[in-house]
Amino acid sequence: MKNIVIVIWLTFVGLSVSAQENKNKNAKYTTEVNGNCEQCQKRIQKAAYSVPGVKSATWNIETHQLSVIINEEKCSMADVKKAIAKVGHDTDGMKATKEDYDKLHSCCQYDRL
Amino acid sequence: MKTRTILLLLLLLVSFGVYSQDTLREIKVQSKKKGLQKSYTLTGNTTLVTKKELLKAACCNLAESFETNPTIDVNFSDALTGTKQIKMLGLTSPYLMMTQENVPSVRGASQAYGLSFTPGPWIESIQITKGAGSVVNGFESISGQINTELVKPLTDVPILLNVYGSTDSRFELNANLNAKLSDKWATSLLLHGNIRDSKMDKNEDGFLDNPLQKQINVLNRYQYYNAETGWVSFINFQFMDDTKQMGQFDFNPDTDKGTTNSWGSEIDTKKIDVSTKIGYVFKDKPYQSIGFQNAFSSYNQDSYFGLNGYNIKQNSFYSNLIFNSIIDNDKNKFATGLNFTYDDYSEFVNTTDYSRIDNTMGAFFEYTYDNHDDFSLILGGRIDYGNRLGVFATPRLHLKYNPWEKGVLRASVGRGKRPANIFAENQALFASSRTFDIINSGGKLYGLDPEIAWNYGISFMQGFQLFNRNADVTVDFYRTNFQNQIVVDIMESPQSVIFHNLDGASFANSFQLEFNYELAKHLELRTAYKYYDIKTDYLSGKYQRPLQAAHRFFGNLGYETHILDKGQQWKFDFTYNWIGEQQLPYTASNPVDYQLPEHSPAYSLMNAQITRVFSSTFEVYVGGENIGNYTQSPAIVDSQNPFGPNFDATILYAPVFGQMYYAGLRFKIK
Numbered sequence: 115m116k117n118i119v120i121v122i123w124l125t126f127v128g129l130s131v132s133a134q135e136n137k138n139k140n141a142k143y144t145t146e147v148n149g150n151c152e153q154c155q156k157r158i159q160k161a162a163y164s165v166p167g168v169k170s171a172t173w174n175i176e177t178h179q180l181s182v183i184i185n186e187e188k189c190s191m192a193d194v195k196k197a198i199a200k201v202g203h204d205t206d207g208m209k210a211t212k213e214d215y216d217k218l219h220s221c222c223q224y225d226r227l
Numbered sequence: 228m229k230t231r232t233i234l235l236l237l238l239l240l241v242s243f244g245v246y247s248q249d250t251l252r253e254i255k256v257q258s259k260k261k262g263l264q265k266s267y268t269l270t271g272n273t274t275l276v277t278k279k280e281l282l283k284a285a286c287c288n289l290a291e292s293f294e295t296n297p298t299i300d301v302n303f304s305d306a307l308t309g310t311k312q313i314k315m316l317g318l319t320s321p322y323l324m325m326t327q328e329n330v331p332s333v334r335g336a337s338q339a340y341g342l343s344f345t346p347g348p349w350i351e352s353i354q355i356t357k358g359a360g361s362v363v364n365g366f367e368s369i370s371g372q373i374n375t376e377l378v379k380p381l382t383d384v385p386i387l388l389n390v391y392g393s394t395d396s397r398f399e400l401n402a403n404l405n406a407k408l409s410d411k412w413a414t415s416l417l418l419h420g421n422i423r424d425s426k427m428d429k430n431e432d433g434f435l436d437n438p439l440q441k442q443i444n445v446l447n448r449y450q451y452y453n454a455e456t457g458w459v460s461f462i463n464f465q466f467m468d469d470t471k472q473m474g475q476f477d478f479n480p481d482t483d484k485g486t487t488n489s490w491g492s493e494i495d496t497k498k499i500d501v502s503t504k505i506g507y508v509f510k511d512k513p514y515q516s517i518g519f520q521n522a523f524s525s526y527n528q529d530s531y532f533g534l535n536g537y538n539i540k541q542n543s544f545y546s547n548l549i550f551n552s553i554i555d556n557d558k559n560k561f562a563t564g565l566n567f568t569y570d571d572y573s574e575f576v577n578t579t580d581y582s583r584i585d586n587t588m589g590a591f592f593e594y595t596y597d598n599h600d601d602f603s604l605i606l607g608g609r610i611d612y613g614n615r616l617g618v619f620a621t622p623r624l625h626l627k628y629n630p631w632e633k634g635v636l637r638a639s640v641g642r643g644k645r646p647a648n649i650f651a652e653n654q655a656l657f658a659s660s661r662t663f664d665i666i667n668s669g670g671k672l673y674g675l676d677p678e679i680a681w682n683y684g685i686s687f688m689q690g691f692q693l694f695n696r697n698a699d700v701t702v703d704f705y706r707t708n709f710q711n712q713i714v715v716d717i718m719e720s721p722q723s724v725i726f727h728n729l730d731g732a733s734f735a736n737s738f739q740l741e742f743n744y745e746l747a748k749h750l751e752l753r754t755a756y757k758y759y760d761i762k763t764d765y766l767s768g769k770y771q772r773p774l775q776a777a778h779r780f781f782g783n784l785g786y787e788t789h790i791l792d793k794g795q796q797w798k799f800d801f802t803y804n805w806i807g808e809q810q811l812p813y814t815a816s817n818p819v820d821y822q823l824p825e826h827s828p829a830y831s832l833m834n835a836q837i838t839r840v841f842s843s844t845f846e847v848y849v850g851g852e853n854i855g856n857y858t859q860s861p862a863i864v865d866s867q868n869p870f871g872p873n874f875d876a877t878i879l880y881a882p883v884f885g886q887m888y889y890a891g892l893r894f895k896i897k
Contacts, residue, residue: 140511140512142511156599156600159599160599163556163558169514169553169555169556170513170514170553170556170557183512183513183514
């Protein structure tokens with residue numbers, strides 16, 4: 115009985131998850147990305163655009179906010195964060211490795227938390 | 228000041244809202260910017276002329292607003308009408324596409340005087356693009372594109388008053404009134420009037436040095452902006468009435484018109500424009516939008532030049548539908564759409580009727596690639612059908628590459644095609660004893676073919692620091708190659724002008740070297756050397772284009788004091804132009820007294836202006852033009868016998884009027 119409840123519950127949750135995943139072709143996200151300068155801006159945006167499905171990516175130097183529009187049928191926000199972390203920039207919820215951070219130009223080495 | 232404000236408000240019956248902090252902050256930022264802005268990132272070779280630059284000279288109208296700018300040459304069109312003509316890459320304005328807020332404006336019948344129908348205080352900014360230009364607005368541009376943005380009801384100051392007076396007895400009054408009607412609607416009422424009603428003949432040739440003139444110009448516009456739904460709109464209504472009287476000092480139109488008592492000329496123009504723009508930015512897709520523009524205009528010019536009568540009326544309708552979006556991501560943008568143009572001309576040269584209807588229809592596609600870093604390109608193409616132009620394609624390409632920091636390399640190539648409105652564009656020539664002849668070659672436009680040209684350009688700009696101050700240097704080279712041109716042949720005989728299809732070659736090479744430097748804090752130097760090699764095969768041989776200097780030098784020095792707390796400031800501006808020798812039209816078959824040399828002498832012109840800003844609401848300016856007092860002598864060939872065979876008031880290579888000084892004031896309420 116317990117198992118049945120779990121199965122039903124799982125099915126229900128599963129269904130609601132898939133229902134929620136009615137994928138948006140123009141999903142807008144804003145996330146914090148750490149960086150300093152114009153060079154960082156180019157690098158961050160370039161990394162975001164390297165992910166298939168990213169339609170637009172703008173990183174604001176002052177506010178450190180990255181605004182993106184993505185096609186969720188092709189990628190997720192996690193993919194975007196992963197790509198940005200890979201070029202050395204910490205994002206909200208996904209940090210760059212020390213190796214990748216160290217590869218940044220000295221003027222781009224932002225203060226890590 | 229406060230009572231004056233209230234009085235004005237009552238008088239003008241205009242209510243206006245208090246402007247938000249955002250707007251004020253925006254204005255502050257702009258005042259720090261440069262007057263002329265050249266971009267390191269734009270794909271096209273575009274210079275942005277800001278409001279700040281326009282205030283450097285008391286530019287009474289659009290034609291006069293390019294005097295502090297090296298990209299555009301301001302010329303004198305004829306000794307009579309006083310209308311200034313502009314050139315880019317050595318080619319006159321018919322080869323430029325002129326747009327007002329991206330709707331083609333100075334075209335067809337208004338080609339000769341249209342630039343003087345946009346008052347200076349109405350202008351917010353001007354974008355000047357050298358070379359082929361975009362395909363979105365049409366196929367006619369050959370040497371470049373000039374787009375004028377007018378002040379916007381939502382963002383302009385509520386009240387601006389400008390009063391101007393000059394020693395050539397011209398007076399001007401401008402009032403810009405802006406009001407917010409609701410949080411989404413705003414309106415502007417722009418009023419302009421100018422008058423010159425006293426006769427002057429300083430060179431004592433019996434002819435007025437400047438025309439008597441009157442202009443009333445009214446524009447009422449509405450702007451709608453809704454950030455939530457994404458809808459934006461503009462609706463414009465404009466009415467203009469312009470009259471000019473020129474000719475001999477004693478000429479009285481009431482008794483002398485159509486007679487040989489004395490020589491005179493009048494040009495009366497009335498213009499009505501109604502235009503609408505609707506734009507929609509897709510919800511959740513800020514990169515996708517759709518725009519629909521419609522413009523109706525009616526232009527009616529009645530004129531005569533001595534015994535030559537010239538009347539032209541043009542009713543036209545222009546429509547443009549544009550869809551903007553991206554492919555995959557916003558590194559790959561595109562714009563596509565349709566244009567439709569309908570022009571109904573009724574044109575009479577004396578009693579000959581050249582009335583006609585022109586219409587064109589076309590589809591365009593423009594692709595923009597921008598890697599958001601060092602490379603971008605714009606590839607555009609369009610296919611059009613015209614009732615008298617046939618079916619044809621217009622390809623255009625612009626490239627931009629930043630090889631290193633502050634370095635920009637640009638290249639462009641493109642084709643342009645246009646029907647020449649031979650009389651409207653060359654009506655200044657009626658002020659002579661010349662006969663007008665067309666060598667009919669069976670074409671569909673006055674018996675002539677459309678003009679077709681290719682334009683190629685390359686440009687390099689480098690910004691750098693010199694003694695810790697900003698400097699930049701730009702080199703560009705453009706070539707226009709005419710496949711067909713309507714040659715305005717004044718090299719054959721001083722008694723005729725012959726219009727014919729190009730037989731042989733015609734090209735315009737233009738080289739420009741520009742150097743800008745901040746000499747000291749708030750002291751800016753702008754210099755340019757320009758070399759034009761413009762040659763055409765005329766019936767009698769190959770000549771440099773007449774009335775076009777091969778060498779020109781331009782220099783501008785601007786100094787501003789630091790802005791004090793209440794906005795007090797001094798501004799000084801000085802412009803120097805050196806204009807080299809110019810090929811003159813052929814006059815060797817005239818009697819010796821009425822012959823001109825083959826080339827005009829070189830000369831220089833100086834303009835200066837001083838502005839005193841007393842506060843953010845009030846400023847006064849004084850200035851002078853042609854301070855060196857250089858004038859052309861004689862200005863008119865055989866001015867004593869205006870009805871004789873040698874009379875010609877069209878060979879103008881320098882100013883007719885000498886020194887001119889002006890003063891004015893601007894009053895604005897924020």
